Amino acid sequence: MIDSPKLPIGRQVRYYRRKNGNRSQSAIAGLCGITERYLSLIETGKKTPSPDVLARLARELGVPVSALLSDEPLPEAGVSLSTAPEIARALMGYGGVRTGPVATSAELRDRVEDAWRTWQTSEERFSEVEQVLPRLIADVEGAVRMYRTGSDSGLRREVLRIEADLYGLLRSYCRRTGRLDLALMVADRARRAAEEADDPIRLAAAHWNFGHCLLSQEGGADEAGAIAEAAVEQLQSVPDCDEKAAMQGALELVRVVADAQSRRWWGARQRLVERAAPLAKRAGDANIQWTVFGPTNIHLHALSIEMLAGESAEGLRLADEVDISRLPSRERQFTFTLELARCYDLRRDDAAVLVHLLDLEKLSPQDMVRSKLATDMVSRLLQRVRPTYRRQVLGLAERLRLA
Numbered sequence: 001m002i003d004s005p006k007l008p009i010g011r012q013v014r015y016y017r018r019k020n021g022n023r024s025q026s027a028i029a030g031l032c033g034i035t036e037r038y039l040s041l042i043e044t045g046k047k048t049p050s051p052d053v054l055a056r057l058a059r060e061l062g063v064p065v066s067a068l069l070s071d072e073p074l075p076e077a078g079v080s081l082s083t084a085p086e087i088a089r090a091l092m093g094y095g096g097v098r099t100g101p102v103a104t105s106a107e108l109r110d111r112v113e114d115a116w117r118t119w120q121t122s123e124e125r126f127s128e129v130e131q132v133l134p135r136l137i138a139d140v141e142g143a144v145r146m147y148r149t150g151s152d153s154g155l156r157r158e159v160l161r162i163e164a165d166l167y168g169l170l171r172s173y174c175r176r177t178g179r180l181d182l183a184l185m186v187a188d189r190a191r192r193a194a195e196e197a198d199d200p201i202r203l204a205a206a207h208w209n210f211g212h213c214l215l216s217q218e219g220g221a222d223e224a225g226a227i228a229e230a231a232v233e234q235l236q237s238v239p240d241c242d243e244k245a246a247m248q249g250a251l252e253l254v255r256v257v258a259d260a261q262s263r264r265w266w267g268a269r270q271r272l273v274e275r276a277a278p279l280a281k282r283a284g285d286a287n288i289q290w291t292v293f294g295p296t297n298i299h300l301h302a303l304s305i306e307m308l309a310g311e312s313a314e315g316l317r318l319a320d321e322v323d324i325s326r327l328p329s330r331e332r333q334f335t336f337t338l339e340l341a342r343c344y345d346l347r348r349d350d351a352a353v354l355v356h357l358l359d360l361e362k363l364s365p366q367d368m369v370r371s372k373l374a375t376d377m378v379s380r381l382l383q384r385v386r387p388t389y390r391r392q393v394l395g396l397a398e399r400l401r402l403a
Contacts, residue, residue, distance in 0.1 A: 008045070009042065009045075009048060009049065009054070009068055009069065010042050010043040010044055010045040010046075010047075011043075011045070012067060012068045012069075012070065013039075013042055013043055013057055013061070013068060014043040016061040016062075016063050016067065016068070017043075017061060018128065018131055018132060019131055019132075020061055020062050020063070023110070023111070023114070024110060024114050025039050025040055025043070027110065028057070028060055028061070031056075031060045032053065032056040032057055032060055033056065034053060034056075042057075054068060054069075082177050082178055082179065083173070083174055083177040083178070083179040083182060084130040084133075084134075084177075086130070086133075086134040087130065087133050087134055087137070087170075087173070088179070088182065089134070090133070090134040090137040090138055091137060091170070091182060091185070091186065102139075102142050102143050102146050103139045103142070103143055105143065105147075105155060105158045105159050105162065108136075108139060108140055108143055108159070108162050109158075109162055111132070111136055111139075112136065112140070112162055112165050112166050112169070113165075115129055115132055115133065115136060115166075115169060116165070116169050116290050118132075119169055119172065119173065119331075120290065120292075120328060120329040120330060120331060121328070121329070121330050122330070123330065123362075123363065123364045123365065123366070124366060125330070125331075125364070125366065125367075126173075126176075126177070126366045126370075127366065129169075129173060133169075133170070133173070136166065137166070137170075140159075140162060140163050140166050141163075143159045143162075144159055144160065144163050144193075147159045148160075148196075157197045157198070157199075160193045160194075160196050160197035160199075161193070161194075161197050161199055161202060163189070163190075163193040164190045164191075164193035164194045164197065164199070164202045164205070164206065165190075165202070165289075165290075167186040167187070167189045167190035167193065168190050168205055168206070168209055168289070168290065169290070170182075170183075170186040171183050171186050171187045171190065171209040171212070171213065172209075172212075172331075174186060175212065175213060175216050176367075176370060177370070178370075180213060180216060180217060183213045183216075184210070184213050187206060187209040187210045187213055188210075190202075190205070190206040190209055191203065191206035191207070191209075191210070193206075194206050200234070200235065200237070200238045201238070201243045201244065201247055201288075201289065202289065203231075203234070204231050204234070204235050204247040204248070204250075204251060204289075205247060205250075205289040205290075205291065207227055207228065207230070207231035207234075207251065208228070208231070208247065208250050208251055208254060208289075208291060210224075210227050211224040211225075211227050211228045211231075211251070211254035211258075212224070212254065214227065215254065215257055215258065215261065221257075221258040221259075221261040221262045222258065222262065224254055224255075224257075224258045225254065225255045225258035225259070227254075228251040228252070228254035228255045228258070229251075229255060231251050232248055232251050232252065235247060235248050235251075242282065242283050242284070242286065242288070243288050243289075245279045245282040245283040246279070246283035246286060246288035246289070246291065246293045246294075247288065247289060247291070247293075248279055249276050249279030249280050249283060249293050250289075250291040250293040252271060252272075252275045252276040252279065253272075253276055253293065253297070253301055255271055255275075256268050256271050256272050256276060256301055256305070257301070257304070259271060260304065260305045260308045260309070261308070263309075265305065265309045268305050269302075269305060272298065272301055272302060272305065276298055276301070277295075277298050279293075280293065280294050280295045280297065280298045281295060285297075285326055285327075285328075287328045287329070292327060292328060292329045292332050296322065296323065296324070296326045296327055297327075297332065299318065299321055299322040300322065300332060300335065300336050300339075302318045303315050303318045303319050303322065303336065303339055303340070303343075304335075304339055306318060306343070307339045307342050307343055307346075310346060312343040312344070312346040312347050313347075315339070315340075315343040316340070316343050316344070319336075319340050319343070322336060324336050324337070330363060330364055331364070331367065333363055334360060334363050334364050334367050334368075334371075337356055337359050337360050337363060338356075338360060338371060338373060338374055340356055341353050341356035341357055341360065341374075341377060342373060342377065344356065345377050345380070345381075348384075350381060350384070350385050350386065350389060351389065353377060353381055354381065354385070354389050354392060354393060354396075357374065357377060357378060357381070357396060358392070358396065360374055361396065361399070365399075368400065369400055369401075375400055375402060378393070378396055378397050378400060378402055379397070379402055381393050382394065382397050382402070
């Protein structure tokens, strides 16, 4: 074994695994002849690899052994509050000339799904996906160009599905980083890919993406509702299945939010109970097409309606029925906690607001700094908070660069 336990080998392995292709631990472990569990222990610093394993890891990661032994600090990803320039360039088609063989559909599928898991579960999801998305965009587009005119229709369809899934992730990323123009562009690319693949479930997901883009735009609620309604109608020709139920339910939730944003409170409540909830019961909490649609998400939207309506007491009552540990998405956990904090904010319960804001910071500091609702609550709290809590609120404000 290597005699320098202080060397940050695990940190270096994890960094280069994600930087150079964002391959899964299972993929790298298999290629190196070790178990996924052993690689996980290496990356977390609980095990130190033998010289032979270290050499195999370096070879598969495409770096010299010295890079894994280096004690130099790794580049800081930083927190960009806008879309990373490398991602924007890749989307515009001038991110550099792609070289090397075209990636296989299996490899691309694994990489897109790994990126989605990172996006939904990591507390540093922005900086982590920014490391892998530019190359992934180029590789997926390269595969689409190669197989679009090929004779293998099955392979062509699979690559187009992968493209649709990638652009679904990019829609969420671009919307969260404030580039609604890019979010709309990638939502349209996801729609075109789903149409070419003749995949009605992914086409419904693309319309769901469009709906969320419009919900983020002032005055876009009615258009979002109309797009979701049309997409639900298109789904009627699809045979009944759990995927259809989940996508129809997710689209109904777009209509619920559109009603709530337009202050049609009773319409939003009625649609949630009568249209979305039965579909959630059938689909379960399965996260189909990464929508996180299911019974738990129904409860989240019920809270959201009451929060938007200013009905804080009812919102807090509904929150007691929600178990966010069932949610596979850290983003949705963040949204629930944010809206719960807002209900307490409406009641001027400063201690409870502070507790939930601190929970938000633990859940995802990168989401926290990008959330106008969260930062506004911190600013208001800083102005009115009692001396008992002022030190904690001031510390939070300083970490968010609000003070």
